[in-house]
Amino acid sequence: MQHRAAQFLKILCLFISIAPAWVACRSDVHKTSSNTETTEDIKSTESIARPSKTPLPRLPSNLVLASDPISVNRQKYPPPSKYNEVPFFADLVSAGKLPPISERLPVEPFVVGPGVLNSEQWLDWEVGNYGGTIRTTNLNGSMHELALAMGMTILRAPDQSTKDPLPAIVSSYEISADFTQYTLTIREGIKWSDGVPVTTEDVRMTFELYGDERIYPSFPIKARTLGRADGTPGKLTIIDELTFRITFDAPYGQFLAELSSWIPDYTLLFRPAHFIKQFHADYTDMAKIRPILDELEMRTWEDLVILKDMRHWELYREHGVGVPSLTPWIAEEVTSSVVRAVRNPYYWKVDIAGNQLPYIDQVEAEVSNQLQSITLKTAAGEYDVVTSFAQIREMPLYRENAKRSNIKTVLHGSINNPPILFLNHDYDYENEGSVWQQLVSDPRFGSAMASAIDKEDVNNTLYFGRYTLDGFTKETFDPKASNKLLDEIGMIKRDADGFRTAPNGDRFELTITTAEISPDFLGLGELLKGYFENVGIRTTLDVIGNSLFGQRMNGNELMATIHWSDEPIWAPGISEDYWPGFKGHWAPMSEMYFNTNGESGRKPPPYLQEFFDLHVARKVVPPQSEAGEALYAALVRWFSQHYVTIWPVGRMTVPTVYNADLGNVIKDGYPFDRALDYGMEQLFFKTPQ
Template sequence: MATRSTISRRQFLWISGASVVGVVAAACGSPASPAPAEPAAAPAATSAPAAVEAGTGSRFNEAPMLRELVNQGQLPPVDERMPLNPLVSEVEEEIGQYGGTWRRVWLGPSDAYGMWRLRHETLLRWSADSTYVTPNVAESWEVNEDGTEFTIHLREGMRWSDGEPFTADDMLYWYEVQLNPDLTPVKNVRMSLGDEFGKMEKVDDYTVKISFSKSYGLFELQMASEFEPYLPKHYMQQFDPAHADPAELDAKLQEAGLDQPQQLFSLRSSWSQNPDLPVLSPWVVKAEPTVTLWPAERNPYYWKVDEAGNQLPYIDTIMHELLQERELVTLKVVAGEVDMQSRHLGVNDLPLYMENREKGDYRVLMWPTTQGSSYCLMFNQNYDADPKVAEFLRNVDFRRALSLAINREEMNQVVYLGLGTPRQSTLLPQSPGFNEEWATAYTEYDPERANQMLDELGLTERDSEGFRLLPDGSGPLTIVIAHPNNIGSDPTELVKSYWEAVGVKTVIDTQERSVHYEKMHANELQVAPWGNEEMIYPLFLVYPWWVMPYGTSSRIAPLSGLWYQTNGQQGVEPEGDLRRVIELYEQAKATPNEEERFQAAMEMMRINAENLWTVGCVAVSETPVVVKNNFRNVPEKHLHGTVNGSPGNARPWTWFFRQA
């Protein structure tokens, strides 16, 4: 049996390189001396962790607010709340100080993924530089030689946020729920290999074995990638028809105003919707996400410490202020009312961030990203509401023509201040397997050629406004871009002008983010814009939403994604190259051979480049991060992705407010 605690760095290469906006980074310079904050906006007072007193018998130190609860008899001593072997987190700059409220902004419940990034606790965790995976909830793990068995060792003595023990039974209960189609209509895809759902067995109270009938070479990376295979059994069974008293469950359904047990189970197992749910995260939400100020307070049973034995996190509370419009985020930032945030910040507002640094008492960091395209357009291959439009969405020459109609250089200057690179949404230059031809295919601005290609598709006749009529003359071909309101609208407005300049009538349907996803899952979208993350090998293999029909949130084919996740029981069976990329992905998942995995992955990317299901526009290689000057331990450079959990893998539980 091969024992591992991390995987080899040869899994992939990330070269962060020099900043593409070096002038911005240089302008930030050393942090300015913190200016006095307004009393109403200042974070709560903090205090430095005291050294663990000799002779007390305590292994750890704790936050003053928790020590007070211990003294009052409301909380067990810190040693009784910690596992035998807590995870020791390194700090970026220095041992921190306890206390304070971290102010952030968000756009409401559909934006909860931003908080998830700060509080998720996967079995394993991506390293800070995203080049390998490390222990996390799992203290260690082992893989057999052929990659069919994965033995997970949990931390003895670890506890849920309500103080109850966290054991193998909580993982086995999650597995039981996964096997119950009434509670889990679609099983977790990361535990699936082809049509096989992995087997989970309890070895002892702190050891679990996950096995497959054939090699699953990618599973180590999957365990660090949005994979939290556990539920608090002691709490969730009261909402589970297989365990709950029927009369009590009916009463809970009536109280919640719900009809089906599955609805209640889903609601109560949601960390963002249910403040009572026991969790393993550093902070625990304390209100439903509809409030104006959404708080998350420190977990008194959190199982990580710094190198000096101080229980983490340092910060007491994270407070998300609800904003109705994305544009308001910038106003809050430049006013100095946000302590640290990257979410919803863009380079188009970079001059404002830079100009207001002294006034707002913050510094601006530039973090490299994994985005192959900061703005791209995904063409739904399953769209069927209007068969005449669907025919063109599925035509590769139509997609290529619309790509040629986009003036990427102008978009880069107007929207991204010239800081981006016109390109398709494919592997980044820093990634193994990067192919220049894939990045530049059909990216030149050539409206003349675009017009010619559209003519050759039979779109030769036009109406009085110059829009191309459908071949049967029934009306203008109209493409609807479903624009989610959480991303900037400027590039979409430009695309509309570019496409209409070659005669394709274009309508922008602006949608609230949750509505956007509802329509996506219902297969109602034609074209959807987004940023395309994880364009680095092998990160995209554990976040393949953009390059294959992976699920109902795969904008290129949501119903084929449903077909994939349900093993053909639901959705629409993909054909041709859509089917081929799924087959290649399964090969890449299964093989324990790194070269075979790489070759399958590159063939997936080649097929994507050829088909242009996603049309990329401009990639900005760095994203701004605004950090208050007294908010410390935040890395100057950090790879900002999605599946790596950024900024969660930059250890936000070690971030703190430095007080004079």
């Protein structure tokens, strides 16, 4: 253990001391340059990916990342000895209109049982019953719940984890010791929802689309080396009908998390080639495509391909009907008032008893345009699952109606944190002698601001006392300590209104800007204004519209902002919205410098450069490996020490309301979000439908 720890510290020091050794890796951008090869005919190399247009920094050649390659070809449970026909399809099978269950499943289906989709600590899993319709809802056509319920990852770890994932859509995967090569074998016999086998042609087609500027303006970041906009696109090698390899030109351990994450999902690598080719002029005669264009009032076949080339979150929109997928349910009807999805006859998962999943036959999502209507219908038991639109403040209403409406609630964690305060460390950086730059770069100023905040008051006033207080900001409410720190940094004098002046004696004012996104943004802003003025910091709260907020953030015009973050899923690498220009914009010009390799933006001062070094280091290794977890701990320490964000409270607790007759429901206190919709295929009605 001591040896491994010492080795990791050496690696970490190497990362943090990286001096960019730029190497040219650009070549002529032309649609016939190679980024794909096959073992059958490597000399025939049709380009389906654009090379990087900017140099890519290479990591030290002596960096030791892992002792051995990673090879995984197991499941938690062996395939059952026989499979049971789904009653919903029995008539179709009897009539010869649908193959029997044994022909619809892969040779070895993905087996679901205790501890597979959720850890056994949080779910007492049981074999379920077939049948029924899950009724849910969405607000203003947002298909968030359905997109997540229907989304399927290429690899799968329990809960919101990317640690040691099992093969899911693939049957095995291998990763080289330096995290540059990922070799995956597709699960034999797995089929699209229309019954067509999934093969490496689907992967090849996906990369072809990525490399075609007519379809994709830029190659997706997640499939580029180090997940960077300037990273070289991964090179696809087709080995045979089921096996393929993706090679990166530098270590990219984060890619393991991308293969396991519901954000990119399976559509990162798999698109139904047989379906898309129908609309692609390189594969289908325009005489067949033109009538479709005319019917849809579209001009070009490229526009048609863009419409039909859907990511998983688009499958439950109008044009998603009829698009082959790998999801538990497939869209059958999409209107302005309802979305209906029916079970996928070729779904590739079974339970330990040999029952093809999902248990539920259909999902029906009502489209609502009023949150209050959703709240009342939820309390009345008119929905079977409500996640994002269940509200903590309505808990008394849900509990009051629990028995009458046959509903229950489960309280669990959230993807989001409550709103936090972002201090823009790039604001006014071009002004030599900037007072703001002097203050914000001094950790004592951030600590003083944090110590001025009454976290318990925020929690009780805005969140009914139900949130935690343990965010990245460790300071407790201590106005005396806050005042002392402000004195130490030179903000001793007061103006005629009693507010502190800047260290140089000038008038000082902190402006916090927020958008009309959520009611607690404004509520938090008002509380922060009071806390800061209590220690002598003149504070203005500026509430503006969403569009203007985005424009001013992108223009580096905002001193401080209020926004959410996805911190609960930072550690597993599912989200990186800690990025300095993503939500709260805490260093957007330094980010620009990083993204453009110094061509524009601000060269980060040393303490901000530490962040970028840590970020790059995290990309190199899997986020929940031993090295990845140590790097994340270092990142958390960096945030705690430099106050680019200040956390008034810690983590959220949110409710999910569900039909009391549902089985395989997560336990109360589950620390993660997506408690029911991520893994909805295992839900069932205890009373046979």
